[in-house]
Each structure stands twice: as C-alpha cells, then as structure tokens.
Amino acid sequence: MFTIRHLxxxxxxxxxxxxxxxxxxxxxxxxxxxxxxxNDTGPKQAIVSFVERVSKQGSTDFVLEPERIAVFDxxxxxxxxxxxxxxxxxxxxxxxxxxxxxxxxxxxxxxxAVLDGDMKTLAASGEKxxxxxxxxxxxxxxxEDFQKVVTDWLSTARDPRFKRPYTELVYQPMVELLSYLRxxxxxxxxxxxxxxxxxxxxxxxxxxxxxxxxxxxxxxxEFKMQDDMPTLRRLPEVNFIDxxxxxxxxxxxxxxxxxxxxxxxxxxxxxxxxxxxxxxAPARLxxxxxxTDAEREYxxxxxxxxxxxDKALDAAAITGWTVVDMKNDWKQIFKN
Amino acid sequence: MFTIRHLxxxxxxxxxxxxxxxxxxxxxxxxxxxxxxxNDTGPKQAIVSFVERVSKQGSTDFVLEPERIAVFDxxxxxxxxxxxxxxxxxxxxxxxxxxxxxxxxxxxxxxxAVLDGDMKTLAASGEKxxxxxxxxxxxxxxxEDFQKVVTDWLSTARDPRFKRPYTELVYQPMVELLSYLRxxxxxxxxxxxxxxxxxxxxxxxxxxxxxxxxxxxxxxxEFKMQDDMPTLRRLPEVNFIDxxxxxxxxxxxxxxxxxxxxxxxxxxxxxxxxxxxxxxAPARLxxxxxxTDAEREYxxxxxxxxxxxDKALDAAAITGWTVVDMKNDWKQIFKN
Numbered sequence: 001m002f003t004i005r006h007l008x009x010x011x012x013x014x015x016x017x018x019x020x021x022x023x024x025x026x027x028x029x030x031x032x033x034x035x036x037x038x039n040d041t042g043p044k045q046a047i048v049s050f051v052e053r054v055s056k057q058g059s060t061d062f063v064l065e066p067e068r069i070a071v072f073d074x075x076x077x078x079x080x081x082x083x084x085x086x087x088x089x090x091x092x093x094x095x096x097x098x099x100x101x102x103x104x105x106x107x108x109x110x111x112x113a114v115l116d117g118d119m120k121t122l123a124a125s126g127e128k129x130x131x132x133x134x135x136x137x138x139x140x141x142x143x144e145d146f147q148k149v150v151t152d153w154l155s156t157a158r159d160p161r162f163k164r165p166y167t168e169l170v171y172q173p174m175v176e177l178l179s180y181l182r183x184x185x186x187x188x189x190x191x192x193x194x195x196x197x198x199x200x201x202x203x204x205x206x207x208x209x210x211x212x213x214x215x216x217x218x219x220x221x222e223f224k225m226q227d228d229m230p231t232l233r234r235l236p237e238v239n240f241i242d243x244x245x246x247x248x249x250x251x252x253x254x255x256x257x258x259x260x261x262x263x264x265x266x267x268x269x270x271x272x273x274x275x276x277x278x279x280x281a282p283a284r285l286x287x288x289x290x291x292t293d294a295e296r297e298y299x300x301x302x303x304x305x306x307x308x309x310d311k312a313l314d315a316a317a318i319t320g321w322t323v324v325d326m327k328n329d330w331k332q333i334f335k336n
Numbered sequence: 337m338f339t340i341r342h343l344x345x346x347x348x349x350x351x352x353x354x355x356x357x358x359x360x361x362x363x364x365x366x367x368x369x370x371x372x373x374x375n376d377t378g379p380k381q382a383i384v385s386f387v388e389r390v391s392k393q394g395s396t397d398f399v400l401e402p403e404r405i406a407v408f409d410x411x412x413x414x415x416x417x418x419x420x421x422x423x424x425x426x427x428x429x430x431x432x433x434x435x436x437x438x439x440x441x442x443x444x445x446x447x448x449a450v451l452d453g454d455m456k457t458l459a460a461s462g463e464k465x466x467x468x469x470x471x472x473x474x475x476x477x478x479x480e481d482f483q484k485v486v487t488d489w490l491s492t493a494r495d496p497r498f499k500r501p502y503t504e505l506v507y508q509p510m511v512e513l514l515s516y517l518r519x520x521x522x523x524x525x526x527x528x529x530x531x532x533x534x535x536x537x538x539x540x541x542x543x544x545x546x547x548x549x550x551x552x553x554x555x556x557x558e559f560k561m562q563d564d565m566p567t568l569r570r571l572p573e574v575n576f577i578d579x580x581x582x583x584x585x586x587x588x589x590x591x592x593x594x595x596x597x598x599x600x601x602x603x604x605x606x607x608x609x610x611x612x613x614x615x616x617a618p619a620r621l622x623x624x625x626x627x628t629d630a631e632r633e634y635x636x637x638x639x640x641x642x643x644x645x646d647k648a649l650d651a652a653a654i655t656g657w658t659v660v661d662m663k664n665d666w667k668q669i670f671k672n
Binding site (some may be wrong): 066143187196197200204210211212214218221222223224225228229230232239245246248249252253254255256257271274275278279280 | 564614616
C-alpha cells in the first residue's frame with residue numbers, strides 16, 4: 001500500500017537526486033558554452049559539431065588525440081593587423097630608437113621616410129625597402145637580446161586607435177576557440193607569416209601556445225662560442241618565409257603531421273587551408289575570419305595592403321570552408 | 337592500564353599500516369629502478385641525481401615542467417650507426433631497387449660503385465657522390481610516397497651482423513632513459529643529422545617520440561595543387577643540415593627554448609651539448625655515449641668514418657659532461 005509515509009520517503013530519496021540533476025544540468029550548461037563570445041550562428045555550430053565528431057569515441061569521424069592538430073594564422077586571425085602588422089610598427093619604432101647611432105639614416109631611404117613619418121615614400125620603397133628595415137631592426141644581435149627587445153617594446157607600445165597594448169588586441173572569440181580545442185585533446189599551433197622570434201616571447205601567456213608550437217618566418221642564425229659562452233647570433237639573411245605555399249612546407253617541416261583544422265583570414269592562408277582540408281579522408285575544418293566590423297575593429301577584404309582576402313574567399317565558397325563574419329558572428333571582439 | 341586487549345587492538349590498527357608500508361616500499365623500490373638496463377655506476381647516478389634535482393619542487397635546481405626539454409642525437413646515441421648509418425644502407429638498397437629504371441647507372445659513378453658493391457670507389461666519390469645518392473633516392477616523390485618507401489624498407493631490411501630489423505637495434509638503456517625523463521615531466525626530442533622524414537615514420541613507435549618532436553636534416557619541399565589534390569613534393573636540394581653548429585640552430589628554430597639535458601655520441605653533437613650546458617644558470621646535464629663494447633656492439637671513437645668522437649671527448653673532460661662507457665655502464669645493449 002502506498003501511504004503518505006512512502007511518499008515522504010520517496011521524496012527524501014528523490015530530492016537529492018533532483019538537486020544533483022539540476023546541478024549537473026547547470027554545470028553541463030556551463031560546459032556546453034565554451035565559446036561565450038561567439039553568437040549562436042553558423043560558425044560556432046560548425047566548430048562545435050566538428051569538435052564533437054572528431055573527439056567522440058565511436059564517432060565515424062573519430063580522430064586519435066595525437067592527430068588532433070589545429071593550426072592558426074596569427075595576424076588578422078588571432079590579433080589585429082591594421083592599420084599595419086604589429087611587427088612593422090615594432091620595426092618602425094625600432095628605427096627611431098636606433099637612429100641616434102646611425103646619423104646617416106637622416107639622408108638614406110627607406111630610413112629617412114621612417115624618421116620623417118613619410119609612409120608614402122616608405123611604401124614606395126617596396127619589398128626591398130621593407131626587407132632592409134627588417135634586417136636592420138631584427139638582426140645583428142643574439143637571440144636572447146632580441147627576445148628582450150621584443151618584450152620591452154610590447155610592454156610600453158600602444159595601438160594608436162585602441163590605446164591598448166598590442167597583446168590585448170587579440171580576438172577573445174579566438175582565444176576561447178584555442179582553449180576549447182585544447183580541452184578536447186587538440187594540440188594548437190600558430191603558423192604565421194610573422195617572425196617566429198617576434199611571437200614566441202608572448203604567445204604562451206596570451207594564447208596558451210608554447211614556443212615549440214609557434215611556426216613563423218625566420219632569418220638565419222649562427223652558432224658561435226664567444227669567451228666560453230655559446231651564442232646564437234641573428235644574421236641579416238632570410239631563412240624561411242612562412243607564408244602562402246610556405247605554410248604547408250613549414251607545417252610539414254616542423255610538425256610532420258597533417259593538421260585536421262586550419263584557421264586563417266587572408267590569401268596568405270590559402271595553401272594552409274588547402275593542405276589541411278583537401279586530402280579527402282576524415283573530417284577536416286577550414287575557417288576564415290572575415291573582417292566586416294569597421295565599428296568594433298576594421299572592415300576589409302579584397303583591397304588592402306595588410307591581410308588581403310580575395311582568392312581564399314572565392315575558394316571558401318567552392319570548398320565549403322566556414323567564413324566568420326566578425327560583425328554578426330562575434331558577440332565581443334576584445335576582452336573588456 | 338595497558339592490557340593484552342589493547343595490544344591486540346593496537347596490532348589490529350597497526351598491521352594494515354605495516355602491510356601498506358611494506359607494499360609502498362616494494363612499489364617505491366620498483367619505482368626506484370626505472371633504468372634496469374643500466375649498471376649502478378656513475379652515469380646512472382648522474383642521471384637520477386639530475387632528474388631529482390630539477391623535478392623536485394622546492395629543490396634549488398627545480399625547473400618548471402614546460403622548460404624540461406631533453407634532446408637526443410639518434411645515430412650512435414639511440415641506435416646503431418656501424419658499419420654505416422642506417423640511412424646510407426637505405427640509400428644503397430634504394431639505388432639497387434631503382435636500377436632497372438636507370439640502365440645508365442651501370443656506367444656512371446657513384447651508382448656503378450653501389451651496384452658493384454665497390455665501397456672503396458663509393459667512398460672515393462666523397463661528399464659530392466654521397467649527396468648525389470641521397471638526392472636520387474630521397475627526392476622526386478611526394479612526402480607521403482617517401483614515408484611509405486621508408487616504412488616498407490624498414491619492415492624487410494636486416495642488419496648484416498645482428499640479422500635483426502634496424503628498428504630493433506636501438507639501445508635499451510636509452511629507451512628506458514627516454515621513458516624515465518618523460519615520466520618526470522620532460523619533453524623528449526630527437527635532434528639528428530639524419531633526415532627528418534627518414535626518422536618520423538617510426539620514432540613514435542620505437543622511442544615514444546612523436547613526429548613533431550623530431551628535428552633533422554632536410555631537403556626542400558614544394559607545395560602544389562595537382563588535380564585539386566594538395567601535394568608536397570621533395571626536391572633534390574638541401575634545405576638544412578642538422579649537424580654540428582646546425583644542431584643549436586635547429587633546436588632554436590623548432591623548439592625556441594634552450595634544453596636542459598643533451599645526449600650525444602660524436603663530434604656532431606659537440607655544439608648541441610655546449611648550447612645546452614654552458615649558459616651558466618641552473619642544473620644542466622650533458623652526456624656522451626662512448627662505444628667501447630666490440631663484443632656486444634662496436635668499439636670506436638677518434639678514428640672512424642661514422643660517428644667520430646674526438647673533440648667532444650676532450651671537451652667532456654673539461655666541461656664535466658658524463659661519458660657513458662657502454663661496456664661497463666650498460667647491463668644490456670639491445671632488447672632481447
């Protein structure tokens with residue numbers, strides 16, 4: 001016979017279970033939103049669906065953990081690249097800092113243009129002029145000294161528009177994405193056209209990506225024993241350009257596995273996305289960040305000097321890569 | 337008052353503790369011999385003491401886990417390099433396999449020498465001849481095809497003296513050392529003069545070192561889309577020689593942190609050991625494997641074509657690097 005006493009007893013048994021269930025639901029809900037800065041639109045759904053398919057044991061698209069490699073471009077994909085690449089802003093500041101030791105720069109291009117703040121003449125100096133700037137500001141010291149120069153600069157330099165340190169101008173949705181992937185067994189790599197030694201001093205702190213998972217362009221270095229002290233000196237000579245068709249080459253050289261997810265924002269990332277997604281086989285994710293938000297950040301694609309997105313945008317439509325519309329798909333751009 | 341009953345009760349309380357303590361001691365004993373193939377001589381003691389100092393929190397030499405990077409040479413340090421580097425044996429076999437498609441090789445050096453088994457003429461062709469052999473046998477295919485060629489060869493090729501697959505001629509004490517370091521929070525890397533794509537297909541299975549932790553010499557590769565299929569083609573052009581002063585360069589390029597332990601066996605490892613151990617700062621371990629066991633393996637040092645140990649042996653005496661005497665310090669060379 002079922003009595004009030006039974007009911008009370010049942011309730012006593014059930015209540016903790018209900019509370020626990022409520023608690024679990026709440027916690028599951030918290031867990032189910034690892035990407036709070038993303039609106040609940042297509043790209044977020046594509047990411048979550050991809051991650052669940054490759055990480056759930058028994059799924060037909062299941063990928064073993066060591067093979068869960070995700071590669072990210074840096075400039076324009078993880079942090080701001082307008083009005084110019086941050087590394088270029090660094091080089092220009094560095095020319096000004098070093099100018100007193102180089103009185104001849106006052107009359108020699110492209111240095112004169114930098115010192116005069118004459119961006120038009122600087123641009124006219126082309127790739128050759130730019131390379132000269134990079135060599136003068138990035139070579140001629142040990143790797144340790146360069147690391148210190150970069151760290152010191154980043155601690156004081158401020159973006160002209162947002163008045164914040166450059167390392168705060170990283171995209172919060174992408175930082176969440178990096179964490180979300182790692183929480184699901186992914187190894188996250190940066191594969192950038194930028195200088196590898198310009199990135200390594202801060203990527204671990206800012207993105208959670210350790211130095212050994214940063215691939216980038218580089219100049220040559222030379223090992224020498226100097227007064228019983230081993231040193232690596234940075235030489236004014238290009239070693240590797242990790243851009244365009246160089247990205248799959250760099251990935252193969254340093255990782256030696258094909259990634260299963262790639263994130264970029266420009267034509268410089270086209271080949272990396274092709275290499276990652278077009279080999280047939282299992283589930284792959286290719287994604288492009290499209291800068292569509294002039295108000296909160298910048299709006300540009302086919303016509304810009306920094307981060308042109310043209311061929312890759314056309315390719316996305318054909319290959320089925322996901323295009324993130326910053327304005328509509330991101331609730332928030334930067335961390336408050 | 338203390339009675340028999342108290343005594344029994346105390347015993348009842350104490351016995352499980354004693355049993356647990358005995359169990360823990362036994363298990364601690366098992367744990368205290370992570371290097372069973374090493375004799376209890378200097379090198380083993382140096383390794384264990386170093387690992388304890390850097391991994392015990394509160395130790396003055398404590399090193400945070402992400403900075404516990406250990407680098408290992410491969411040929412002669414982790415596996416046999418006599419009577420010739422395994423990769424050279426591979427190249428010679430490959431010439432024989434490809435010969436039917438190259439009738440001209442019958443009369444052109446250094447190919448004729450290889451086909452005739454004339455090692456003297458082959459050696460006389462010098463570095464130029466050797467490079468030619470490497471290019472012909474290692475380039476001209478995709479990275480995936482090369483991986484298959486290597487894997488197929490290793491599955492059938494046998495060492496002429498030991499009559500075993502080359503991947504079984506790895507040093508058991510070093511395999512234990514790799515595991516021991518990883519169990520103590522180290523990230524283990526291979527840094528070899530050998531070809532990176534010759535090693536990657538098997539290092540994870542044999543050493544527990546994944547492809548992204550293998551650094552080696554390389555030829556250039558080129559990315560291309562072929563019929564909508566992304567490919568990396570291996571070109572007959574040297575990209576990087578990861579030997580001698582190239583080793584610290586490769587380490588800095590791909591890891592971007594300075595290792596705290598380095599293991600080698602030849603002059604090719606000298607600069608890697610200098611870079612690792614001579615920067616002052618915290619505890620570092622430098623170690624050289626000295627081939628002293630003609631009976632169980634080989635005995636050679638200052639006078640050999642493969643793995644010469646001369647300058648580095650002199651440097652060891654000055655810098656305090658540990659020298660492993662294979663004959664006396666290793667209980668066992670290979671896995672039975």
